[in-house]
Amino acid sequence: MTSREDRVKEKLSCVHAMSEAHPPLIAVAGRQSVARESGPHRHAAGQLLGLFSGLMTVRTERGAWVLPTMRAVWIPPSHIHAARSHGPFAGWAAYIAPAECSALPDQPRVIDVSGLLREAVLTATEWGLDPFKASQRNVFAVILDEIAGSCADAFRLPMPSDARLLRIASALIDEPADSRTLEAWAKLAHAAPRTLSRRFVEETGLTFTAWRQGARLMRALERLAAGEPVTSIALELGYDNPSAFIALFKRTFGTTPGRYLAPDVPQFWRP
Template structure:
């Protein structure tokens, strides 16, 4: 599927940046699948979440698949990019750097609590150009809620080497692909030994381990929208549902049914 790339400012025209008077702002945008916001940074922090749909957020040499149950915190001045995997009700929340609830952390995965979700929807109903006592109260409560949220990261590290990045991008787009490292070596113009060495050097894991992480990351939105585990396992290239569940439990310490329990 072709990806439509847009600039940072194009889809968010009219957005009001956070400031001392209004430290938390947001802008509502519904984006179709395959839209992409190219790498950018800004002087305020961003909480990237979607009320519906699935996002892929890339920052700090890592990539996260983000279903509605999760959000990605990106600190001020950290370069990041967003791709819409499934049509999304994108609700980025912008927070003044002076009110950072996670000082010293460039990126952080957060569970979206029912309260945070309601606060985002409440903030959406207010005029961003006219700060009010209500918007400030919502902002204060949101800033109090964020540090309380549990983190359950499904992080997929991304490489700098162009050949390895080409391979990783292809697997993120099709995590169920069964091709061997030898096949990918031919596709990206490097030897199998070179790619294996790069996986260990740049990502700290083998090709098989990285592919498992990519598959598990994609499993999150599939499970979240109610897809049977047997179909999830099949689409992600596992030989059986039990094989998928075993790998999930090994990685996260619990089966999918427990991990995604609300």
């Protein structure tokens, strides 16, 4: 009997060359016991990527997202992206043929995963590579409708294109606790503070302060996934106290740090 892992490998081998000979949707689910990283790459197919447990950072040319269990990232066909998990994870992916993506968002976005979308994708992971039956086409239509009708997640860290700003942004992603002032960063970038402030808003839609706050929250999510205590994370990232960090976290994500990464593993993976 073919194992679940073998079936996943067989499906993934078809993703890069999806054609009329394949179904318009290929869905897989699996888990990794160690962290995994994939460098910049692209698929001819559109990709919806979600998690049951763990945390993942996804970067595209538009910016970066941290992906928890209640959200999924949509990558349109041929968009370059990279992904990195923070420790072990369990997740799923749905690959959609380019011809079926015309009514779907044409830019990467993170969306909320409804119970309907999650169950539809899980159902599709059990399908083989044969042409769709009528019932499968109906489930596929649900997945397309859920993606098309989704709202983009508000929390994204957009990357600037200006070389000076990109140098600063990259440094803050590497070390978000860096507390240098805007004036100090401007001196490093050989730019006037007012120019730097204006260009940050023009290129990212965020003030420099808000952008740095976003970088800190992204790092906080990564450290939460590693099991670090909230108090340690808050103090190391420059917050005055854990309460200030928790309040900001809840305003941004709508839930507390402890609940944000709550796993939602399917029954067939539970002990």
